[in-house]
Amino acid sequence: MLRSSDYACQYMTHDSPVHRLGAGWKIAIGTLLSTLAVGVRTPAELLTLVVVALGYYFMARLTLFDLWRDARFFVLQAVLITTLYCLLNGLSKGFWPGVRQSVQIILFYIPGAVLLRTTRTGDMMRGLRRVVSYRLSFLVFVSIRFVPFFLRELDEIMAAQRLRGARLLPRQLIDPRNWGDLFHCLLLPLMVRALKTADDVSLSAEAREFGTRKQRTFINIPRRDESAITAPEGQRPACPAEVRSCCRLGPEARKGLS
Amino acid sequence: MNSHEQVFLWNRFTLREALLLGFCATFIILTRAGLRLHLHLPGHVMFFTMFFYLLARGCVPKIGAVTLVGLIVSLASILLGMGSKGPVVFVKFLLPALLVDLAGALFPSFISSMVACALVGALAAALRSLSDTGLEWLSGMEEEVLLRKTVVTACLFALYGGFGSLAVPSIIRRLRKNGLIYRGSDRKW
Numbered sequence: 212m213l214r215s216s217d218y219a220c221q222y223m224t225h226d227s228p229v230h231r232l233g234a235g236w237k238i239a240i241g242t243l244l245s246t247l248a249v250g251v252r253t254p255a256e257l258l259t260l261v262v263v264a265l266g267y268y269f270m271a272r273l274t275l276f277d278l279w280r281d282a283r284f285f286v287l288q289a290v291l292i293t294t295l296y297c298l299l300n301g302l303s304k305g306f307w308p309g310v311r312q313s314v315q316i317i318l319f320y321i322p323g324a325v326l327l328r329t330t331r332t333g334d335m336m337r338g339l340r341r342v343v344s345y346r347l348s349f350l351v352f353v354s355i356r357f358v359p360f361f362l363r364e365l366d367e368i369m370a371a372q373r374l375r376g377a378r379l380l381p382r383q384l385i386d387p388r389n390w391g392d393l394f395h396c397l398l399l400p401l402m403v404r405a406l407k408t409a410d411d412v413s414l415s416a417e418a419r420e421f422g423t424r425k426q427r428t429f430i431n432i433p434r435r436d437e438s439a440i441t442a443p444e445g446q447r448p449a450c451p452a453e454v455r456s457c458c459r460l461g462p463e464a465r466k467g468l469s
Numbered sequence: 470m471n472s473h474e475q476v477f478l479w480n481r482f483t484l485r486e487a488l489l490l491g492f493c494a495t496f497i498i499l500t501r502a503g504l505r506l507h508l509h510l511p512g513h514v515m516f517f518t519m520f521f522y523l524l525a526r527g528c529v530p531k532i533g534a535v536t537l538v539g540l541i542v543s544l545a546s547i548l549l550g551m552g553s554k555g556p557v558v559f560v561k562f563l564l565p566a567l568l569v570d571l572a573g574a575l576f577p578s579f580i581s582s583m584v585a586c587a588l589v590g591a592l593a594a595a596l597r598s599l600s601d602t603g604l605e606w607l608s609g610m611e612e613e614v615l616l617r618k619t620v621v622t623a624c625l626f627a628l629y630g631g632f633g634s635l636a637v638p639s640i641i642r643r644l645r646k647n648g649l650i651y652r653g654s655d656r657k658w
Contacts, residue, residue, distance in 0.1 A: 242556075248608070249604070249607045249608045250608075252609065291618075292610075292614070292618070295614045295617060295618060296611065296614055299611070299613055299614060300611075308611060312605070312608060312609070312610050315608045315609075316604070316605065316608065319604065319608070327547075335547070335548050339544065339548070343544070346477060346478050346487075347478070347540070347541075347544075348544075350478070350487055350488070350490075350491040350494075350537075350541055351491075351541055351544045351545050351548070353488060353491050354491040354492065354494045354495040354498070354541050354545055355495075355498075355545050355548060355549065357491075357492060357495050358495055358498060358499060361492070361495055361496065361499060362499065365499070390636070391636075394520075394636040394639075394640060395639075395640075395643075398520070398636075398640070399640050399643060399644075401496070402524065402528075402640065402644065403644070403649060405489060405492040405493070405496070406489060406528070406644075406649050406650070408488075408492065409485050409486075409488040409489040409492060410485060412488050413483070413484040413485035413488050416484060417475075417484060421484070422475065422477050422484055423475070
């Protein structure tokens with residue numbers, strides 16, 4: 212039985228033709244389908260596109276439940292749009308344009324959902340490295356990497372401030388009079404923590420000469436023979452100077468050295 | 470920026486500044502993820518998004534700082550599965566970021582005024598709502614319906630964005646007072 216997702220656009224591990232496609236192909240198909248979704252006008256064109264989009268979705272072995280998870284926000288929006296059309300033009304004249312418009316919007320977003328549901332984060336990261344500079348992709352990955360860290364920090368700060376009497380419980384935060392506590396007792400300390408962490412991480416990276424060269428650098432520890440590894444501390448042969456400097460260079464730069 | 474620090478990105482930001490902007494992006498992602506699990510009100514995500522955009526501008530007062538935050542949030546949202554809207558995600562995050570940067574370029578000290586922050590926050594948030602409108606216009610939505618829907622969503626977005634931005638000046642003031650961010654004279658950041 213096919214598993215269902217816990218939240219919208221969650222990656223699902225299946226063996227399907229769509230999963231086996233490269234991220235680039237999926238982006239190209241998605242762009243094409245989304246462009247067509249914006250352009251369709253007649254019922255026949257719309258119906259054809261619905262069949263194609265749903266075929267693409269279910270080809271990825273996703274379930275109806277997954278589709279509901281991905282599109283439920285747009286279904287609510289569809290109700291709003293159709294109601295507005297009916298109010299303006301009457302039920303008979305406003306219903307079809309409202310439905311067409313709503314379906315077009317859902318169809319526009321379905322390929323994006325398929326991409327996210329069938330592509331591993333690692334594959335997307337590899338693709339991203341080809342498109343943006345390594346410095347920018349470093350920042351993106353650092354900001355993702357620090358999500359759990361700052362979640363923990365947030366929890367700790369919240370617990371400590373609640374002990375001090377700050378009104379930070381979800382039911383207390385519904386009252387706008389308590390928003391001052393949210394900003395000054397939670398977000399301000401969090402920002403101070405972010406400043407401190409940025410200091411530490413940048414010092415640590417700069418100490419390893421990160422960002423000193425234009426091209427990306429790698430840590431590439433050269434293999435040493437078994438005796439060198441098992442030799443007692445102090446008697447291990449040191450790496451030659453050119454190998455040590457090579458450790459800090461990327462593959463192209465290493466090629467240039469040799 | 471200290472004299473020994475090297476420029477890391479876009480001939481403008483040091484590694485420390487870039488990391489801090491990256492962390493602001495992390496906070497936006499965290500709040501977006503948290504809010505979308507519980508609330509279903511249009512525009513409520515702009516409350517924290519505008520707060521952290523303006524905070525980023527206050528902590529790193531350089532042109533392009535908020536655009537960098539917007540770019541990181543867009544890319545990270547796509548990687549984390551929060552970008553179901555595809556390429557529209559970039560427009561969604563970059564449009565308000567560009568507006569905040571533009572306001573920073575025209576009025577560099579706007580971040581210390583509550584009224585200016587609320588105004589910039591509200592305008593940027595309203596601009597963000599136009600990304601959806603653009604798509605609906607392209608797909609041929611009737612102009613009257615489009616206009617009504619845009620007015621309602623833009624007002625809601627502006628309301629949340631403006632409220633979120635109100636707290637920024639006092640937080641920036643406290644960070645400056647404690648010497649944690651760039652003050653203008655001692656140049657710690």
